[in-house]
Amino acid sequence: MKVAIVGCGNISRRHAESYAAAGAELVDVADIVPAKAAELAAKYGARAHSDATQLLAATDAELISVATPPGSHAELAVQILAAGRSVLLEKPPVLSLAEMDAVASAERASAASAYVVFQHRHGSGGVRAADLLRRGVLGVPQVAVCETLWFRPRSYFDPEWRGTWVGEGGGPTLGHGIHQIDLLLHLLGPWRSIQATAVRLDRPVEFEDVSMASVVFESGAVATVINSLLSPRELSRIRIDTTGGTLEVNHVYGYSDADWTFHAVPDAARAAQLGLNPGVPGNAEAATGPDQWADSAGDDVPSNHEAQIQRLLDDLAAGRSHDTTLASTRPTMEFVTALYASAVTGTPVRRADLVTGHPFYRALRGDVDQDRIDAMMRI
Template identity: 45%
Template sequence: MPTPSNDPSPTPDQRPDRPPAPLTGRRVRAAIVGIGAIGGGSHLPALERLAEEGETEVVAAVDIDAEAVAKFCAEHGIPHGYTDLARMLAEQRPDLVSICTPPTLHRDQTIAALRAGAWVWCEKPPVPTLADFDAVEAEEGAETGGPYASIVFQHRFGSGARHVRELLAEGGLGRPLVAHCQTTWYRDTAYYAVPWRGRWATEGGGPAMGHGIHQMDLLLDLLGPWSEVRAMAGRLVHDVETEDVSTALVRFESGALATVVNSVLSPDEVSRIRIDCERATVELTHLYGHSNADWSVTPAPGTSEADAAAWRDFGADVPSSHLAQLRELVASMRAGERPRSSGADGRTSLELIAALYKSAFTDATVRRGEIGPGDPYYTAMHGGAPGWAPGTVRGPADASPAATSPAGTSPAGTSTVGTSAAGTSEEITA
């Protein structure tokens, strides 16, 4: 294995610009950056499956742990292991780089890969802020047919999501009117023992950013552009910087209204989307991935049997998965076309999350397009809000009798939460 470097995450300007290599008549050469549970358990199996079909080959893996990456490569037959991303990009010149590292590393690693001529498949959340996303998009080869950076939003893909998207686009179900988007999971204290979790600088946000982003992205993919959001967020259990629960009301450009709930406090875990249209209700209930059986269509009274049967015919079952998305991504690479869940198509979910946080922390309705350069929520999801930004506390106007309670205690209906390394406590109303 090459000699380790002291810097596994090079700054973007360490590599010269290089156009993507032609892919005609050969396999896509792929590299995995980050060999943890996601890299080894989701990205690698998808790449290996396409390798069996003659589409890809995994030529390298990168991780900060030299011993671990050597073992990983030996176990999976990967010829080259690195601890230095820049060196791997220069020596292996991959066509595709899978980014499976913590969110705070995504921006620089993605830009480095793009500048080396590689397409990128980056785990969610793509980057911690909208400013970071725009910096990545500026490095894409939009005028040369690539390279592009695609976000892992695998719940958009598969036969179920495709069928419902087509039904909605064709208008057979009538106008979408009311929707519900729910990601209610459970994460205990041990989950937040991982240093980068629960911190704005390293994770970018709480369950809205790291968990609910998948269902929110699928909702947007099905219903189209959103127009405004009104939200609330709280820290009710976990002693972290970010929220552990949020709720939102979202209006879409079509006029449809949706409720969104994101939680890591829910023992009965479920991921759910429900869309009530004029002629039918469509519902998806699952946890971490869906197949045709997880979708249901309930026609309105008076619907013909022929229409109901057509709506319920999802065709051959293709589960949502990394594989389903990767298959489309490789096809886009070969065609030199922008892939789905990249550029503006990928940004819309991140913008909704930024708007959710801004609304929750400012107690105001936030409209699509209003968060841009100069807005504090453009460069930090917490927006510097008192009581939410690291090291800040609520002002005197927000004080209550609970403010004098001992740290870690509170009156009924509140939770005291530490917000800085020094253990500063503040109060969040339930």
């Protein structure tokens, strides 16, 4: 397959390496900074362009990665889809539900498709967890915890565009926690309502540097979600307590199989059946039966760009539908939107509330002026 990349900064290298590893041919790249396009093009024998318009006029690539800053994703995706090429959008795919719907409408009008990079759906642990939970093999999810506790020093916000609604679109909820939020929703299914708090404790930003949410899912499961940029020992963690045990992944920027654990629920009835006194420490645990999690292990595929891009190309080659379509990421953008709406307004937000005319449909800051946001977020 022939592929192209728009935006030749940091993360474009992961796209280029992953395409090469999957046997795809990188034929064109573009960046508004010509030296960046030239450097990536030289490494892979691709043609360099100064913007997406020039690239689209020249390329015969079927799939084009967009690895530019988030504010440009929607416009570029619409342009690429209108040119009949499929697009792989870096996270966050867009900055608002309005932008997401604009890209979805361009996709409907095109023969091509839109996909999103959420690589944590694609490591072997995530694939197994989603499959086993969907089939009920690990029990029914009841309680979950989703943590993105990362650290970005004040100097991270030195570039002028960082820390601003216009430049970044939002804080750690949108830019950082969105990875674990997407995986949580991928594992637990549709959410119903959110009550959230977002605060600015330290960093020089227009939005939050920490956010927290209580979430109720359609299934009745409940979760807490925290996103922080103030946490020196970084971790990314999802823990799901089901009727069958506790499933947990604990990593920072990418997991492998070793980062996943499943502790089956102690089974006192089974211990008694087996003639073990369930009151004796260890007997109930010893009688938990087959270890469904360990038994499902296969090849260990870490959750990185290579994992997702390999699966995407395999799916396209086989004519299968790919897991991480634009449409499949709408609940994640709805979640992020509702978190901001709840934090800024101080009221719970239901997923059903997020209709086209909702005040936060067009922007994560809603229709609220900066003074009020400052008053809400500064403690």
